[in-house]
Amino acid sequence: ETGVTQTPRHLVMGMTNKKSLKCEQHLGHNAMYWYKQSAKKPLELMFVYSLEERVENNSVPSRFSPECPNSSHLFLHLHTLQPEDSALYLCASSHDSASNTGELFFGEGSRLTVL
Amino acid sequence: AQKITQTQPGMFVQEKEAVTLDCTYDTSDQSYGLFWYKQPSSGEMIFLIYQGSYDEQNATEGRYSLNFQKARKSANLVISASQLGDSAMYFCAMREGVTGGSYIPTFGRGTSLIVHP
Numbered sequence: 001e002t003g004v005t006q007t008p009r010h011l012v013m014g015m016t017n018k019k020s021l022k023c024e025q026h027l028g029h030n031a032m033y034w035y036k037q038s039a040k041k042p043l044e045l046m047f048v049y050s051l052e053e054r055v056e057n058n059s060v061p062s063r064f065s066p067e068c069p070n071s072s073h074l075f076l077h078l079h080t081l082q083p084e085d086s087a088l089y090l091c092a093s094s095h096d097s098a099s100n101t102g103e104l105f106f107g108e109g110s111r112l113t114v115l
Numbered sequence: 116a117q118k119i120t121q122t123q124p125g126m127f128v129q130e131k132e133a134v135t136l137d138c139t140y141d142t143s144d145q146s147y148g149l150f151w152y153k154q155p156s157s158g159e160m161i162f163l164i165y166q167g168s169y170d171e172q173n174a175t176e177g178r179y180s181l182n183f184q185k186a187r188k189s190a191n192l193v194i195s196a197s198q199l200g201d202s203a204m205y206f207c208a209m210r211e212g213v214t215g216g217s218y219i220p221t222f223g224r225g226t227s228l229i230v231h232p
Contacts, residue, residue, distance in 0.1 A: 043222040106160035
């Protein structure tokens with residue numbers, strides 16, 4: 001496999017469920033990101049991990065919990081979500097260095113519906 | 116204040132014609148990067164083109180070119196010879212300085228492009 005892979009592609013869950021989104025990159029990148037994309041809203045940065053350490057957390061509610069066990073994997077653990085959390089969750093990776101342009105490589109997203 | 120402004124929520128173009136998608140940005144950094152991404156209905160964001168703030172030439176990638184006007188802080192995307200497959204959302208993004216060892220990109224709200232046959 002190449003690129004950035006996200007699973008599952010679609011997820012429907014109740015407000016009391018616990019689920020996880022998974023992201024895997026095979027590009028040798030050193031930074032990974034979670035974005036939330038809701039209808040009619042700008043792309044929202046949720047979490048950034050650089051070299052497996054969280055460097056950015058944009059005041060995301062605690063019902064979203066990220067985990068980055070190594071530079072190739074990123075998880076987003078979900079629990080007691082609200083219907084307004086329904087959105088497309090995009091994972092991305094990049095290679096951050098002074099000599100790189102640093103473009104993001106995105107996965108195809110996980111479409112989450114909270115009932 | 117918005118760092119990236121895309122004023123065109125929707126654009127229509129005839130197949131084989133050129134189209135310009137507008138993007139203005141706001142930064143006080145001297146070193147920054149500007150990107151354009153395409154998002155088809157499948158959801159994946161696809162990187163199209165990059166322009167560095169110190170690059171004197173406008174970036175080009177195949178049918179895509181970036182019209183970089185530094186003094187105006189604009190970075191418009193020009194798509195030449197539009198194809199039906201170009202119908203998608205297009206996002207302008209900017210990368211500024213480093214936070215905690217990582218560059219944090221900011222995205223605009225996007226422009227929906229529809230190409231008519």
